[in-house]
Amino acid sequence: MTDIKGIDHIAIVVEDLEEALKFWRDRLGLALDHIETVSSQGVKIAFLPVGNSEVELIQPLDDKSGVAKYLRKKGPGMHHLCFEVEDIQERLRDLESQGVRLIDQEPHVMDDGRKLAFLHPKSASGVLIELYELP
Amino acid sequence: MTDIKGIDHIAIVVEDLEEALKFWRDRLGLALDHIETVSSQGVKIAFLPVGNSEVELIQPLDDKSGVAKYLRKKGPGMHHLCFEVEDIQERLRDLESQGVRLIDQEPHVMDDGRKLAFLHPKSASGVLIELYELP
Numbered sequence: 001m002t003d004i005k006g007i008d009h010i011a012i013v014v015e016d017l018e019e020a021l022k023f024w025r026d027r028l029g030l031a032l033d034h035i036e037t038v039s040s041q042g043v044k045i046a047f048l049p050v051g052n053s054e055v056e057l058i059q060p061l062d063d064k065s066g067v068a069k070y071l072r073k074k075g076p077g078m079h080h081l082c083f084e085v086e087d088i089q090e091r092l093r094d095l096e097s098q099g100v101r102l103i104d105q106e107p108h109v110m111d112d113g114r115k116l117a118f119l120h121p122k123s124a125s126g127v128l129i130e131l132y133e134l135p
Numbered sequence: 136m137t138d139i140k141g142i143d144h145i146a147i148v149v150e151d152l153e154e155a156l157k158f159w160r161d162r163l164g165l166a167l168d169h170i171e172t173v174s175s176q177g178v179k180i181a182f183l184p185v186g187n188s189e190v191e192l193i194q195p196l197d198d199k200s201g202v203a204k205y206l207r208k209k210g211p212g213m214h215h216l217c218f219e220v221e222d223i224q225e226r227l228r229d230l231e232s233q234g235v236r237l238i239d240q241e242p243h244v245m246d247d248g249r250k251l252a253f254l255h256p257k258s259a260s261g262v263l264i265e266l267y268e269l270p
Binding site: 010026050051053075083100121127 | 138140141142145147149155158159161162164165185186187188192210211213216218219230233234256258259260261262264
């Protein structure tokens with residue numbers, strides 16, 4: 001049944017991207033692939049690939065996003081864990097039928113063809129889990 | 136300079152391992168490799184490999200460990216992020232010389248030859264980072 005292919009990324013909420021990069025890129029030595037502003041979500045994201053996975057540093061650009069609220073409430077730190085799956089639709093239906101609480105009933109389809117959905121931390125030991133199906 | 140080889144594991148603190156496995160193993164579908172009791176650290180750990188990495192579920196067995204205090208204060212959730220490095224000694228000296236706050240000045244050497252050390256979250260966007268050098 002398992003079609004979890006691996007950890008796609010681990011997302012970390014930060015107050016200031018440039019400041020955070022001083023640690024993650026300059027001191028720890030991860031390579032910075034690129035920085036992207038996602039206006040629709042009110043965030044700026046730095047992508048730092050590592051092994052077969054990625055560290056994503058997320059800075060909220062306003063105080064409205066979920067990420068901004070998280071930062072206000074809990075401070076900077078690990079925000080969510082993203083697994084790559086083979087078939088996200090099938091996986092969501094399967095989880096739902098087992099009583100797992102979903103945040104997204106249906107996957108969001110991104111411009112690049114990626115499909116993604118979040119599970120509720122209440123069902124997952126307090127961890128916010130994102131699922132990705134890559135095109 | 137970078138010798139970070141990948142994410143070795145992501146550690147998640149849980150209240151009850153058997154209860155947590157109902158999600159991570161039975162519903163999400165990760166394979167359970169084994170469960171280990173580490174009495175010296177007062178924890179019980181479930182190892183669930185995924186892709187080239189691993190999810191570790193950690194349940195405190197008493198109320199004295201750092202993990203137990205974390206659970207009491209913050210509830211269940213992501214606890215630390217572990218990267219595999221080539222040379223942990225060199226890496227610790229390098230980080231220290233750049234002003235990164237270390238929890239462990241010297242690596243702990245495990246029975247299986249693994250060397251590990253923690254960096255302080257104050258230096259790493261609030262994330263508790265563990266470094267591993269595998270034998």
